[in-house]
Amino acid sequence: MDDLKVGLIGWGSSATTFHAPLIRATPGLQLAAVATRSPTSAAAAVRAACGDAVTVQSAEALIADGRLDLIVVATPNDSHHALADAALRAGRHVVVDKPFALDTSQARSLVARAGEVDRLLCVFHNRRWDGDFMTLRSLLDRGVLGRPVEFVSHFDRYRPQVRDRWREHAGAGNGLWFDLGPHLLDQTLQLFGAPAAITLDLALQRDGALTDDWFCCHLRWEGGPHDGLRARLQAGMLAAEAGPRFLVHGHAGSLRIDGLDPQESALKRGADPADPGWGQESTRRGRWWLGDGPPDSVPLLAGAYPSFYAGMRDAIRGLGPLPVALDAALAVQALLDAGRRSVAARAELRLA
Incomplete structure (x- = not known):
């Protein structure tokens, strides 16, 4: 062709x-x-x-x-x-x-x-093909951790200086919630489906910040296979010590993955996504605890941005x-909107 x-x-x-x-x-x-x-x-x-x-x-x-x-x-x-x-x-x-x-x-x-x-x-929504997310999704699909009860997802950076770029200016669609929120929301929806409620907190933390540069989003589920699940999605620009990229607690064990998928940094270095071995992890591994036993390491799947x-x-x-199916993309957009309504009301917002 x-x-x-x-x-x-x-x-x-x-x-x-x-x-x-x-x-x-x-x-x-x-x-x-x-x-x-x-x-x-x-x-x-x-x-x-x-x-x-x-x-x-x-x-x-x-x-x-x-x-x-x-x-x-x-x-x-x-x-x-x-x-x-x-x-x-x-x-x-x-x-x-x-x-x-x-x-x-x-x-x-x-x-x-x-x-x-x-x-x-x-x-x-390229972050579906982060290797750490793909690893987490595989483990949850296999039921290794049992029924999840708590999910934490951080996307933290340390960029203390406000830069002169449109994302950091005041304006419609700007700010960290619209920048990193879609990634974290899409991944969460892919893992657990639609939540029953959302609470969002936004802040301007850096000196001279013109739009939100920190957020913390709480989600909860009612009924269905994830009844009682709580999630916390967080991102900020003053995190010299980043929180866990992923942390899951379930009835059978816990999983923690730290650090960021290497594909973005590889692309910034000019690496070719068509090269053999693209997206493979050389240093990061996850850690899991099954029951009250000692932690064990978990190899991470290779990331796959070219799949999009x-x-x-x-x-x-x-x-x-x-x-990326359109109904999934609409679901992310609906949660972005609901989060902003939660901020305006300073309250939890129940979702249809």
């Missing part, structure tokens, strides 16, 4: 770290065009990273480019809806970086648009499902 031609809108950190290298490493996909706000000034950097065959143009020109099969929207969050809608209207399949949109209404309108024009729409675009390629060709 001919390669599917891909256009990438945006040339910020998400596009350069994740989307461009992953697209280029996926057999059957060809990164053909990149759109930036300043095509002329960005052209040299784009071509140095992606090759001379990649055209650099405006977003409007890229969306109108009839060569393209798939358009990826990797721009500031407040532009996701308009750009994705325009790309769908132009007859392209679309991937939107997380978060899906600014609110559930926008997200649902994009789902409706994709149905109207009979094109595929997907959200880039391989899945998207296959879905476009009619060979498989979307790598």
Whole structure:
């Protein structure tokens, strides 16, 4: 089959770290065009990273480019809806970086648009392919820890200086809840399904912070296989000593995994996702306790970020499902919205 031609809108950190290298490493996909706000000034950097065959143009020109099969929207969050809608209207399949949109209404309108024009729409929840998360999911599926009663997930960083980047400015869709919240929520939903209630606390902790740079989200479940389960999802920018990436307590034992999946740092170093051994862990291992026995180490599965675009390629060709189903993406967006309502009410919010 001919390669599917891909256009990438945006040339910020998400596009350069994740989307461009992953697209280029996926057999059957060809990164053909990149759109930036300043095509002329960005052209040299784009071509140095992606090759001379990649055209650099405006977003409007890229969306109108009839060569393209798939358009990826990797721009500031407040532009996701308009750009994705325009790309769908132009007859392209679309991937939107997380978060899906600014609110559930926008997200649902994009789902409706994709149905109207009979094109595929997907959200880039790449953290499903973190090796530590894949390991945890496998152990829970096997029932090794028994029925889970408590789940903790941290995504902590130490970045004490507020940087001049859109994510850290005041504005719709900015802040840490919209940046890292989608990752933690999506992983939690994949493990345990929809919770019955949410409580969110946001804070501006750093000197000069313009938007939330810390959050703590509590979820609880009622009824079903996870009745009584409690979860705490937390992220911050002043954590010189990070909390556990994952901690699970169950009726039969506990599991703890520290540190972060190495794929992001490897991509930032310029490593090729197509290289053999991609995503394999060399230093981190989990620890589990079964009953009251001593801890034992748990090897971590290799991470697999390339699986997302391989899945998207296959879905476009009619060979498989979307790598992230739209109902799952909508569920994450609904929890992002519910969390903000919880903050406004300063109370737990029960969910439908």
